[in-house]
Amino acid sequence: MKEVNVAAAEPREFIAFRIGVQEFCIDIMSVREIRGWTPATALPHAPAYVRGVINLRGSVLPIVDLAERLGFPQTDASARQVIIVVQVGAQIIGLLVDAVSDILTLTTENIQPTPDVASDFVKSFVRGILAIDGRMIGVIELDGVMTTESEAAA
């Protein structure tokens, strides 16, 4: 399994957020902005975790329900939820999460390998585990969040 690509000596910042009661985080460098929930336009023939598209200042932004993507029950989207706008490769997508909780500064040593658990979802997106102040935070790798065409067709 691939480790999060962080140079040992250089501390980097992560944005932590909540999905239900669990906490996850992503590299702050990929975050473009954080904004409130706006109703999305549903996309036909889309996987269930794609909630639809919204207008982000003139461009069309797909919204991924990260809870659903990770195998949790679907987020009941309301004004309380937030959208983290992230860049994945050349694309910009919005991640629907319950709340942004923290900004963490850490180095590779802080990240422990993901324990061998049964969930495929966890295996595919969680690249490591952080233990801070008794909290456990999953480090999410964004590359696989939006699937390829073939996976969507299957």
Add this chain to the structure above:
Amino acid sequence: MDTMAAIRETFFQECEEQLGELEVGLNAMEEGVADSETVNAVFRAVHSIKGGAGAFKLDRLVRFAHTFETSLDLIRSDQLATSPTVMRTMLRSADLLADLVKASRSDHPVDEARVEAQIAELKALSESAKEAPSAANAGGGDADGLDFQPVLLEIGNLGAPEPQAARYAITLIPAPDLYRKGNETVRLLRELSRMGEFRVECDTQHLPPLDALDPEGAYLAWRVELTTAEDEAAIHELFEFVIDDCELEIVVDRAAAALGANAPAETAPTAPSVAAGALASPSVSAPAEPIEAVAAATAAEPEKAKTEAAKPDASASAPTIRVDLERVDRLINLVGELVINQAMLSQRVLEAGLARSSSVAAGLGALEQLTREIQEGVMAIRAQPVKPLFQRMSRIVRELTDATGKIVRLRTEGEATEVDRTVIERLADPLTHMIRNAVDHGVERPEVREAAGKPAQGEVKLSAAHRSGRIVIEVSDDGAGINRQRVREIAIKKGLIAPDAQFTDGEIDNLLFMPGFSTAQSISNISGRGVGMDVVKRSIQALGGRITIVSRPGQGSIFSMSLPLTLAVLDGMVVKVADQTLVVPLTAIVETLRPKAGEVHALGVNARVISDRGGFAPLIDVGQELGYRDEAADPVGSVVLVVETEVSTRCALVVDAIHDQRQVVIKSLEANYRQVPGIAAATILGDGRVALILDIDTFVARTNRSATAQEPLLAAVG
């Protein structure tokens, strides 16, 4: 250095224009509809390329252009007839010239053998024409003119010993040809006058009496005394383009320079001195002596001829500016935002409950009008005629006829039709492929054609026209038409269709668009390289267009492409389906109706049809199809949009309500997501929300797929 690169780039851009002119002219000459003006235009094009190339030391280009020009000059002076053979050589030379320009631009190597062969061919033509030599054509027909050396500005010399002012005595005696080629002595003299201290005298000695005067002759000579720090090469360079058409003598007199330019030599004291300042006026202002008036007239005459020569050019291209494409695109994006913003504003005003008659509403209406006009104006900036694209195709046909031994003529129509630049760019590859197909597979060999009672020369027609807000481009040939039996066999052999499947002719023709399909018996290097019509179809679809085939055995095939004029906006109908707002492209909608109970009929278990102009159209519930609702709505009481697909099948789409009809700005879904089947793109509506734009063709194709058993076929085609 940077400026130099910029100038060089401009030169190559101009070369492209010249090459276009060249090709148009040569094609006209080939058709036999060329007047002397066309021939002159062709000559000028090559001449300008040669001239520019000389300045950039593109020796190979200069050398070839010179040979080419020499041959063209023979045609111009009627020493060489424009026979089909000659014209073929000329067209091939034009192709090579285009290649050389391209090679020079990118510093790529060129096929020397090809250049030499073409030069030899041109030379042979010149030789054959030499049998009828003419005195008027001094040097023009000289095939040995190959050792032409452009006179270059020797920049290195400028830095050498300190520039010392020298006095030059320059004698210029223009030949009639100088004016005929559109040069002008007044310009040359004006340029000279800028180089330093300048005195000019006009020599009218050779001016004949009025009754003996040839209005197109050249009788005047000029003597110039120039004191300048520039060296002799610079002066020579000034005359670079006219050196063949005049007598020029430049004598250096350094000693005299020191004395200053007083007392001109005893040259023609009777001739009036023309002050340098007066040169700006084309006619020489002269004393009221009859002979001088004639001199003025003579000087004015070539000027007039020149203006006339330049006229067709002027009418063909109004003054233009070159603008960075990126700037235009940025402007287009901004206008797109403006349109959305304006729509939002309208909606807000509406929500605020202001009366329609209020001044705010009136102002808003004016704003909407203005926005639309700005948008159309900006779109027009990106629109370009399809002419250059079509010209490229004529070259392809030419090369193919040489390679296949077929005789094919390309006829083009509607070249002035304008369409968005991106559409043109992305059309080049599919169109090339279709033209190749038309020549390679469509048109038969001459002997086969004659046996079938057709002229040996086949014809491929390429036409463009605007039709109801779209551009329709057709590639048609008068060949054998599609061999449906073979198409069917191949499709069965390749496992694309079941052996017992029944197809209509139209469906068989459409098999050509299936991936990996190629009917070529042997894989030729012309068409048949694994990329087939499926790629063509996909490229056209990616542009929001559709492609159809009409083929009649023995009479030929017509491939017809219908494309949007712009990729930025679309006229659409805004409809409501199960709480979602959708946009249906207006071009696809034939009619809208509210069905009555008697018009809807059930067919089979869950299919329903509606009576439509004597026939029946299948009813498709848009909401159900897109997964917005589980149960189809009752068509009675809903609104039905009758749409027509690319294969001219009619379908009736059931929606809940029609909201509006408006122009929407197209936003890509693929940029941040991916292609969605049945959906063409997205747009942003007045309330700021995203609405999806339906892609009628793929939408209907998908419905058919789920409804019929022909899954593999339609999955591949759609």
